[in-house]
Amino acid sequence: MSIDAGADDDAVGPAARRRGRRPAGEDTRGAILAAARDEFAERGFDGASIRSVARRADVDPGLVRHYFRTKSDLFAAGIVPHGVDPAVLVARLAAGGVDGLGERLLTAVLGIWGQDGGVALRVAFAGMTSGEVQADALSGYVGRQVFARVAPLLPPPDQQLRVSLVASQVAGVLLARHVLRLEPLASMPVEEVVALVGPTLDRYLTGPLGTSSAAPARHRDGPGDQRHLEG
Template sequence: MGDTGAARRGRRPAGQDTRAVVLDAARAEFLERGYDAASVRGIARRAGVDPGTVRHWYADKRELLTAMLGIAPLDPAAMVQGVLPGAVEGMGERLVRGVLGLWDDDSGATVRLVMPAVMADPDLRGLLPGFLGAEVLGPVVARLGVPDARRRASLVASQVAGLLMTRYLVPVEPLASMPVEEVARLVGPNVQRYLTEGLD
């Protein structure tokens, strides 16, 4: 006699869109537990599949969230790994260069498509701070070992969000058309101040 109270795990019957079920479960898990506390194992349990089934499509929870947001080909974590090496003094400029390099790849089309949808959904909007903190700003600030890490990360986020807005969503010239290197040179010092300099 089988246990009818537990969700059947493993491969789902043919005809069911398991990937869609996994993404639905991921959304529910993220919204209930937050990005930091959510796990692939918890998402798999909620979807009624094995963790290996989830990892067949998504290596980790970062990939699950970016798939939910429609930005799965982009890898913010890989961008951060390109920012961290090198002198601390140039990190602000490298961060601006990395962020713009990530989103400039399709001339900002992904930003223009995804960000309005996220901003219109209060649930997804609430997930963004945890995601950005864990995958982008957290590693950068942790590398610096500076005091007031959360305050600094929030100030950097404000600068980056404003840059994305005025470059892609509501283009302000000549910023919207400037080469990435020029923007990094001009805006990088502001980000650097938030990262490493005195805030008083």
């Protein structure tokens, strides 16, 4: 079954053909992403389609595919808030070096993904738990856009293991705050969360792991690990 499910995606009627690029100055990609977030939130991954997103954004379905090849790609990109470029974000955070990178990363993630009250994150987590395709799309996107850019900054030989540990910790905090809404963590100020969790992330990134000398081969970096990071 195609991940771009729905025969209606390929049947572009006259009304859809009249749509196209927005006037100069309008953020077409941003409008598509905003529409996609609403569609996935209301209909779920299976219920939403390229065509329904295009209809909501008032663009041609072909234009949606111009920016996002598949519905899975659109779903993954939709978790990133409008105006945030993961590559630029990671480059800015890494500019200060690896010391304190975990705290800076967590501060940025909690600030950015908390702006909408965690709506995008709830959609993302719901999608990840409802199907393997969605989970693979999201993990691949995060791997390519964020962690594959962080890994080269870290001390060998366990870059893959280090970024995996950071990812698990950050995902757990986001899940607890915005999906499960576990108190007091859910309402705790960002600064307090960072003060509690940030040092752990920094240890994962640069500190002794206690298992490096005996880490299984599958945890060590090699061509296979880099491919995994890049999705």
